[in-house]
Amino acid sequence: MERMRLDKYLAQTAGLTRSEAKQYLKKGRVCVDGAVIKKPETKIDACKAAVTVDGRLCQYEKYTYLMLHKPQGVVSATEDKQEQTVLDLIKEPARGLFPVGRLDKDTEGLLLLTNDGALAHELLSPKKHVDKCYYAVLDGPVGEKEQEAFAEGLDIGDEKQTLPAKLVPAGRADAPAHAPSAEGTVRSVQPESVKTACPANPYGVFITIQEGRFHQIKRMAKAVGREVLYLKRISMGSLRLDDRLSPGEYRPLTEEEIAVLKGE
Ligand code: URA
DSSP: OOEEEHHHHHHHHSSOOHHHHHHHHHTTOEEETTEEOOOTTOEEETTTOOEEETTEEOOOOSSOEEEEEEOTTOBSSSOOSSSOBGGGGOSSOOTTOEESSOOOTTOEEEEEEESOHHHHHHHHOGGGOOOEEEEEEESSOOOHHHHHHHHHOOOOSSSSOOOOOEEEETTSTTSOTTSOOHHHHHHHHOOHHHHHHOSSOOOEEEEEESOOOTTHHHHHHHHTTOOEEEEEEEEETTEEOOTTOOTTOEEEOOHHHHHHHTTO
């Protein structure tokens, strides 16, 4: 049983804001199990109640899956005393929502938020080797030597070397198929700080790793003598960042995205 206020339920299932939900309720447009209900604070069993808005049945999903384009400057946590968190960006967070893994405060890009612990475990488990692809702007060029070092695995100061990773300069033919063209990427994601640091050539690369160690990309770059000036995650497993989402925006995953992610 999942007891929930009716206005919150409507906000989660009918695409309404809480104030719109209150208006709909006031006007008698909402029925619960066949009876018109007008009070927003009415508690319902979200898993069992048949709720209609203008006669259309709402679908309550047990789990929520949101794709967030994490902006820079927010922390990947559910709560924090000082900093704005990714959960603060969500208007009506479903109960138990949390970020699947972490991006650094200054990293932007794809972050999945869910309350489906089993899926999160599948995606984060070190044994599963789920690919995570990042676009990074480095402080200088990298060539075959660095690519080979990434492919072999690097000593980044941990007990074990990193697993093999792929480093591909943006714009090369073997850049990830879903990655935007180097020029487009550099234009669209290049922040002011990068433009200032490297006006003519921002040294964009795509890096795909199979793990999710602390500051992994930055430490791998450092191991080959480079600094990361800008970092954006563009995919995780089968899930790709929707380029219609601006930093700070989010959307529910589609049925298909959920099914593919779960390997169904
Ligand atoms: N690697 C990093 O260094 N930072 C991130 O946020 C993600 C991967």
